Amino acid sequence: MNPNPPAATRSGRSLTYALSDVVVAGAAFLFFVFSFTPVVSVSAFGASATRSLWQFDSPLGWWTAIANLLVLATAALAPWWLADREYFGFSRSQVQVVIALFVFVEIFGTLIFLGSIFGWGGYLMFICSIAALAGAVLGHIGQLQNAIAIPGIGGGGSKHTAYEPTSTYQSSSYQPPAPSGGYESPSSYQTQQTGDQPRQD
DSSP states (O other): OOSSOOOOEEETTEEEEEHHHHHHHHHHHHHHHHTTSOSEEEEETTEEEEEOTTTTTTTHHHHHHHHHHHHHHHHHTTTTSOTTOEETTEEHHHHHHHHHHHHHHHHHHHHHHHGGGBOHHHHHHHHHHHHHHHHHHHHHTTOSOOEEEETTTTSSOOOOOOOOOOTTOOOSOOOOOOOOTTOOOHHHHHHHHHHHSOOOO
16 A cells, blocks of 8 residues: 555535646646557668557557547546545555556566657657656555645636635633724623622621
């Protein structure tokens, strides 16, 4: 279990994520963008051919692309899937690390298998997979837990923070205001009458 739960919370129309989840989400999003760029690039006899991750070695290619989307989802769902909540015995950070590791291994294996025909898009995806895996592992061990507020999610665009009572708030019982115009409370009047009674021997 993560020793320091991520600081992902919901507050009004803004969401607060741990820095590790921001790193994972950013890397996974860039991976998704680059998944449409050439992972295979072949040139021969004046002709060239390219294939994206979604087209390469089906279904292995799009399995990797879909797994990356799941990595993105584990980061985006941080405010709802809290660190101490487990499903089928797994926490969110554990699921995130496992899927990110799968994506990294698949891309690294593709790089080794293709060698010189590994496309420029593949190298960018490889870098993104390293960043996503690093962010997931660091988040799992309680690192990079700085809170990052993402305002405007859910509409409105204004940032709402959780209510915090002011330091001047008094929790004591109600006290009436000081009397004005000669009014005195019954208790004080009774005390005054008792003090004015003549002493009897």
